[in-house]
Amino acid sequence: AQRVTQPxxxxxxxxxxxxxxxxxxxxxxxxxxxxxxxYSRQRLQLLLRHISRESIKGFTADLNKGETSFHLKKxxxxxxxxxxYYCALSPGGYNKLIFxxxxxxxxxx
Amino acid sequence: DTAVSQTPKYLVTQMGNDKxxxxxxxxxxxxxxxxxxxxxxxxxIMFSYNNKELIINETVPNRFSPKSPDKAHLNxxxxxxxxxxSAVYFCxxxxxxxxxxxxxxxxxTRLTVL
Numbered sequence: 123a124q125r126v127t128q129p130x131x132x133x134x135x136x137x138x139x140x141x142x143x144x145x146x147x148x149x150x151x152x153x154x155x156x157x158x159x160x161y162s163r164q165r166l167q168l169l170l171r172h173i174s175r176e177s178i179k180g181f182t183a184d185l186n187k188g189e190t191s192f193h194l195k196k197x198x199x200x201x202x203x204x205x206x207y208y209c210a211l212s213p214g215g216y217n218k219l220i221f222x223x224x225x226x227x228x229x230x231x
Numbered sequence: 232d233t234a235v236s237q238t239p240k241y242l243v244t245q246m247g248n249d250k251x252x253x254x255x256x257x258x259x260x261x262x263x264x265x266x267x268x269x270x271x272x273x274x275x276i277m278f279s280y281n282n283k284e285l286i287i288n289e290t291v292p293n294r295f296s297p298k299s300p301d302k303a304h305l306n307x308x309x310x311x312x313x314x315x316x317s318a319v320y321f322c323x324x325x326x327x328x329x330x331x332x333x334x335x336x337x338x339x340t341r342l343t344v345l
Contacts, residue, residue: 154332166336212332218287221274
């Protein structure tokens with residue numbers, strides 16, 4: 123079965139603290155993994171994808187095929203990072219996204 | 232502005248009514264999608280069209296009928312609305328069925344069925 127699991131519904135941290143949003147996936151082939159972010163009253167937008175291996179807004183995510191994980195990390199959280207974060211998987215051959223349940227990140231001053 | 236746009240932004244209606252949501256993208260993409268976000272913020276794909284052809288239908292009730300008059304538009308018509316249809320519906324588009332699988336999302340339509 124194709125599935126994305128984000129175990130935390132809410133992650134609450136203070137400004138300057140490190141952040142790790144967990145994502146595990148279940149897929150037997152070679153998926154493409156993404157992190158999407160939804161700021162308050164804004165549309166869903168792409169944050170990162172594993173194939174580009176880039177850092178956006180200080181966030182990074184590494185695909186670990188052995189642990190089937192794609193955790194999102196940032197060393198020092200900022201208040202403007204407060205948003206809903208979705209991990210998503212695109213299975214090979216199908217151009218659809220399977221989303222996790224989302225994690226709300228709240229960064230407090 | 233190059234983007235994915237949806238109308239209306241909000242839709243409040245009574246049970247049993249029929250309603251439509253429109254989606255347009257001017258990104259030149261071949262593939263368009265409809266997603267449903269429920270009250271718990273869970274996002275699930277409903278349909279996908281590639282060049283006006285239906286390619287994904289994720290066991291959505293047949294009260295929901297997508298229509299793609301051209302590859303820049305994908306509308307969603309819902310018959311006999313039920314309370315459980317209340318959700319935010321997102322349209323998205325992507326370049327095609329191969330290559331980059333990044334999807335670009337519209338602002339969402341919040342449907343409330345009373």
